[in-house]
C-alpha cells in the first residue's frame with residue numbers, strides 16, 4: 429500500500445461515480461482525451477473562450493464536453509462546477525504555467541498526481557536540492573558571475589519553454605546579461621539532449637520496482653528549439669548577435685529518439701533515484717514525469733531539468749513508441765494515465781494517485 433495523498437473530503441466529488449478526465453485544451457490534451465476515450469472514461473475540455481476548432485478534425489480525441497472560461501486564471505471560480513462534473517484534472521505544462529503553480533496547488537478539485545511536487549519543481553533551487561540529494565548529476569551551478577569558468581546558460585524559473593534564456597561563452601560575455609526575474613547560472617553542457625518519458629505507478633506490483641510501485645519508460649524525444657538548433661548553439665552566437673538575433677530555445681516541435689541500449693540502465697537508475705527521493709521528501713511523484721538531460725561524450729548523463737507531469741514530447745507516441753510497445757501495444761502516456769485512474773478506482777486506491 430502506497431502513501432495516501434488525498435483526504436476523503438478532496439475525493440468526495442468522485443466517490444461512487446465514473447470520474448471525468450479533464451484538462452486544459454492545449455499542450456497534450458488531444459492525447460489525454462484520446463487515451464481516456466480508449467479506456468472508456470468520459471472527458472471534459474476546459475477552453476479559454478470558444479472551444480478550439482481543431483478538435484473537430486480529430487474525432488477520436490475530441491472531449492465529450494467543453495467548459496469555457498474567459499481566462500485560465502478564472503478556474504478557481506468554476507471549481508464547484510468541476511466537482512459537480514466529477515472532474516479529475518490532468519496537469520500538463522501549459523495548464524500549470526498559465527494557472528500558476530500556487531493556484532494549481534490550492535484548487536479544490538481532485539488532481540491526478542501529487543500536487544506537492546509543484547512547489548519542488550517550480551523553484552529551480554528546490555528542484556536541484558531534490559535531484560542532487562537523490563544522487564543525480566546536474567550541470568554545475570554558479571552562485572555568482574565571478575565564479576563562472578566556462579560557457580554558461582542563464583535560466584529563469586518555471587516552465588517557460590526556454591524563453592529568455594541567455595547564453596554566454598565565458599565570464600566576460602555574461603556581463604551583457606540583464607535579468608528580468610529570478611534566475612540561475614548553469615554550466616552549459618556539451619552533448620546530446622534526451623527527454624525521457626517515464627511513468628511511476630504506486631499501484632503497480634510488477635515490472636521495474638521502485639518505492640511501492642514501479643516505473644515504466646514509455647518514450648523518448650528531442651526537442652526542436654528555435655532558433656538555436658543544432659550546430660550553431662555556441663559557435664555562431666556572435667555572428668547572430670551582430671545581425672541582431674538572440675539565441676532562444678523556444679520549442680517548436682519534437683523528434684523521436686532512442687537511447688543506446690547500453691545506456692538504458694543508467695536512465696532507469698536516474699529515474700528510480702528521483703522517485704525514491706520524492707517519496708522521502710513529499711510523499712512521491714505519481715504518474716508521468718520527464719527526465720531531461722544531456723549525454724556527454726564520456727557518457728555522463730547530466731540532468732538539467734525534470735518535468736513532473738506529461739510533457740508535449742509524448743504527443744509523438746499516441747499510437748505507441750519503441751519503448752511503450754514493449755509494455756503494451758499502442759500505449760500512449762495519455763492512455764496510461766486513464767488506465768491508472770481506472771485501476772485506482774477499481775481497487776479503491778484513488779487516494780494514492782490523486783491529490
Ligand code: ATP
Nearest residue numbers: 567586587588589590591614615616617677732733
Ligand atoms: P521546459 O519547462 O519547457 O522544459 P524550461 O524553460 O524549464 O523549459 P529547460 O528545460 O531547463 O527550460 O531548458 C530549455 C532548453 O535549454 C533545453 O531544452 C536545452 O536545449 C537547453 N539547456 C538547458 N539547460 C542546459 C544546460 N545546462 N546545458 C546546455 N543546454 C541546456
